[in-house]
Amino acid sequence: MNLQEIFRRMCLIRYFELQVAEAVKKKIIPWLAYLSVGQEAPSATISTLTKGYSVFTQHRGHSVYLAYGGNIEQLIDELLGCKTGCCKGEGGSPCIQDLNIPMYGHHGLIGENIPLATGYALATGNSTVAYFGDAAAEEDYALTSFGFAATHKLPILYICEDNNLSILTPIKDRRNWNVYDVTTAMGLKSAAIIDDPKIIFNTVKELINHLPAFVNIQTCRHLWHVGCGNDGPPKWDRLDEMRNIVSNAKEIEEQMRMYVEDLWQKQLQKL
Ligand SMILES: Cc1ncc(C[n+]2csc(CCOP(=O)(O)OP(=O)(O)O)c2C)c(N)n1
Ligand SMILES: [Mg+2]
Incomplete structure (x- = not known):
């Protein structure tokens, strides 16, 4: 496990998202932007284990795009609505994709990437990973896809970035069951963990040998569902905890901050 590399990816995402904010x-x-500030750890960690996988995301996907090495200039341009953006400036924040990864973007229905990724894994046999939220995982088409993948033993890894929220509604007000129990009952190898990169790494490293698999990762959204507001200090900040355990953390963080800020300046000057 390369904790420095995971931390580097977390810093890339954090500083990128702060620039978007x-x-x-x-x-x-001037349009909607779905940010992953506080939710950097799952994709930053899992991307180090799943290079070469085909990636499917939903609306909160900047983190995944950046973690897997998506083209950053094209992402900035997309958010600015330029023709040079990764969706020609027509998709915006929720729909980003980079087919060089390959990463396929979101189309509007939360969790639609789950059946799409499942069908893709069936059709291509490629190792596939789908990232989605805790509300997306409740959708009927998500649940049937989990069952389908288990039955057909598809090479797919499902990652639920569980921030406990569907816009503003916490899980306790939405359901009295958890997705982990359902996927386990369906026969998917499943795990329910927190967003500590060491735990994510060790869990996913084991599970990718036994696909299909499902991992629920509790994470903490720092900003509002959309845009850049917040309701005070977050419950936890995994990036801050990493600063204390990664060697050369200060240097890595400063390097990523400057890298991202320079790129933004460069792209903004083109406007
Ligand atoms: C099928 C469907 N229902 C409702 C919406 C409206 N909607 C957009 S994002 C969202 C919340 C998604 O929550 P979650 O999947 O947990 O992802 P998070 O935003 O927390 O990252 C909702 C309800 C939608 N886009 N599609
Ligand atoms: Mg959520």
């Missing part, structure tokens, strides 16, 4: 505040980005 700044651009939203200044109305340079």
Whole structure:
């Protein structure tokens, strides 16, 4: 496990998202942006284990795109609505994709990436990973896809980034069951963990030898569902905890901050 690399990816995502938040505040980005501040750990960690997988995301996908090495200039341009964006400036924040990874974007229905990824794994036989939220995992088409993957032993890894929220509604007000129990009952290898990169790494490293598999990862959204507001200090900040355990953390963080800020400046100058 390369904790420095995981931390580097977390910093890349954090500083990228802070730039987006700044651009939203200044109305340079006047449309919806779904940010992953606080939720960096799952994709930053899992991407180090699943290079070469085909990736499917839903609306909160900047983190996944960046973690898997998506083209950053094209992502900035997409958020700015430029023709040079990764969806020609027509998709915006929720629909981003980079077919060089390959990563396939979102189409509007939460969790639709789950059946799409499942069908893709069936059709191609490629190792596939789908990232989605705790509300997406409740959808009927998500649950039937989990069952289908278990029955057909598809090479797919399902990652639920569980921030306990569907916009503003916590899980306790939405359901009295958890997805882990359902996927386990269906015969999927399943795990329910917190977003500590060491735990994520060890869990996923084992599960990818036994696909199909499902991992529920409790994570903490720092900002509102959309845009850059917040309701005070977050419950936890995994990136901050990593600063204390990764060697050369300060240097890595500063390097990523400068890298991202320079890229944003460069792209903004083109406007
Ligand atoms: C089928 C469907 N229902 C409702 C919505 C509206 N909607 C957009 S995002 C969202 C919440 C998604 O929550 P979750 O899947 O947990 O992802 P998170 O936003 O927490 O990352 C909802 C209800 C939608 N896009 N599609
Ligand atoms: Mg959620």
